[in-house]
Amino acid sequence: MEAVIPKPHLFIDGEWIATGAGEQALINPATEQRIGSVPHASAAQLDAALDAAARGFAQWRRVQPYDRSKILRRAADLIRERSDAIARQITTEKGKTLGEAKGEVLGAADTFDWYAEEGRRAYGRIVPPREYGHRWLVMKEPVGPVAAFSPWNFPAMLSARKIAASLAAGCSCILKPAEETPSAALAFARALQDAGLPNGVLNVVLGVPDTISTHLIRSPIIKKLTFTGSTAIGKHLARMAADSMKKATFELGGHSPVIVFDDVDIDHVVQVLLPGKIRNAGQVCIAPTRFYVQEGIFGRFSDAFAKALASVKVGDGLDAQNHMGAMANGRRIDAMARLVDDAHRAGGKVLAGGARASDSGFFWQPTLLAEVPDTAHVMNEEPFGPIAIANPFRTIEDAVAQANRLPYGLAAYAFTQSSRRSIDVASALEAGVVGINNLTVSTAEAPFGGIKESGYGSEAGQEGLEAFLNTKFVSEA
Ligand code: NAD
Secondary structure (H helix, E strand, O other): OOOOOOOOOEEEOOEEEOOOOEEEEEEEOOOOEEEEEEEEOOHHHHHHHHHHHHHHHHHHOOOOHHHHHHHHHHHHHHHHHOHHHHHHHHHHHHOOOHHHHHHHHHHHHHHHHHHHHHHHHOOOEEEOOOOOOOEEEEEEEEOOOEEEEOOOOOOOHHHHHHHHHHHHHOOOEEEEOOOOOOHHHHHHHHHHHHOOOOOOOEEEOOOOHHHHHHHHHHOOOOOEEEEEOOHHHHHHHHHHHHHOOOEEEEEOOOOEEEEEOOOOOHHHHHHHHHHHHHHHHHOOOOOEEEEEEEHHHHHHHHHHHHHHHHOOOEOOOOOOOOOEOOOOOHHHHHHHHHHHHHHHHOOOEEEEOOOEOOOOOOOEOOEEEEOOOOOOHHHOOOOOOOEEEEEEEOOHHHHHHHHOOOOEEOEEEEEOOOHHHHHHHHHHOOOOEEEEOOOOOOOOOOOEOOEEOOEEOOEOHHHHHHOOEEEEEEEEO
16 A cells, blocks of 8 residues: 555556656755656556556546546545645655645645536537427537646646546546656545545556657547647647647646736735746746836836845745745756846846856746847746846837737736726737736636647636537437
8 A cells, every 4th residue: 555645656557556667866956866766657557557548438437427526526635634745745856835835735636626516517508409309419528538748847736637627527547747746646646546536547657758648649549638848849749649630738838928017006016926936936837027017117116026036035945934946957047047148148137136046956046137138038938937037118019019929828917007908908918818917817717728839728617627528419310
């Protein structure tokens, strides 16, 4: 019997499997120390997961939503009971503060609850037929076994969205969490097993990402793909999915603009934006990043935001005194250094931070760049770190043109006290989610997803369930 937070294992057909075809080290980014190892699934183990998912689907689709819902709700309660231990493991694997990790796990439990309820409302409809005595029915049916890929930045929330939606719709699921953060997904598998989920309905595999995604997506057993990660990998997986016309949901990168008009209370807006920028050390696809600030308040806003960023305590996420934890790995630190250097060389100013926060551990200082030209890399490439850029604008048209300039379209924000400006800017921003005077754009109840090169399809909300259902029209005479 495995502990409530299993050590990294494969979970196939209800079995916890410690060894595969290879392994990789699990590293704590705050200490750079090895904290465990992660098994890599062999091709035979992936085939076993596919077989289990096919059998699991045949069984699970016959379990009625009322009973599926009970298992999901029981799992949500177990996740809440175990949330302290799961959160501690997330912080140790990925560096975010313990408070953030706990909030994420509780949010994941809410997601299980939301889908437990929403699965009971997978309504079809009755269409008036053209002939007397006929019946025209629109039916909703689960798509079938799902291949799901969740990233390292929100290992609990983004795994929960994929698992809970699949299971609530009546699908089985093979999830590949990021190898750097396997424990939250495994803890959810454990909670679902304890809640009575039949074997094979959920399987968790780990390994070389491209080997696993190629193996699963090419299999005729898999009927749906759901992925959160970078736009480059999303495009690669979309091409593979297209070969067999598999349904897919892609939640990819962003580069969120924030338009700050000159009628705001600057101190209040800084207080709202600061936690959004430093959350998870900026490794958030909806993090506020490109600040377009109306010219009359540009200087005052930049000074206030730089001061707020400089006051952030950076350090090990397990220490409650720290406001911001470590970045995920050394690659992110290298990316921050490259982006800041390039922006500086392009003529941008560094108003706060701009360097590593310590010699050991992957820590970066919260950074504010200002007056950076559009040609600099940081204005075009998602920083995925604690870097904000402030540039001035004159008119609403200029600000919207700047905000919509990039191929990304995930989140966009605006701050103003004018309802006219709120309405105009909310309609003009090219984004899947828009926050006006706040940053709360991702909850269990509302659809979340991007447009343009930020992906397609939604997670959460009614749309999140619909993404795992086929529509069938039945005409009865
Ligand atoms: P990456 O592109 O190598 O990996 C991103 C994620 O995709 C990881 O979770 C990884 O396990 C997975 N992945 C990579 N190749 C895959 C494949 N062939 N098949 C299936 N899954 C695959 O980049 P990285 O260095 O880990 O992260 C850096 C970039 O990734 C960031 O700059 C950011 O743009 C993006 N990212 C976005 C999100 C998001 O929430 N949208 C999350 C994590 C990373």
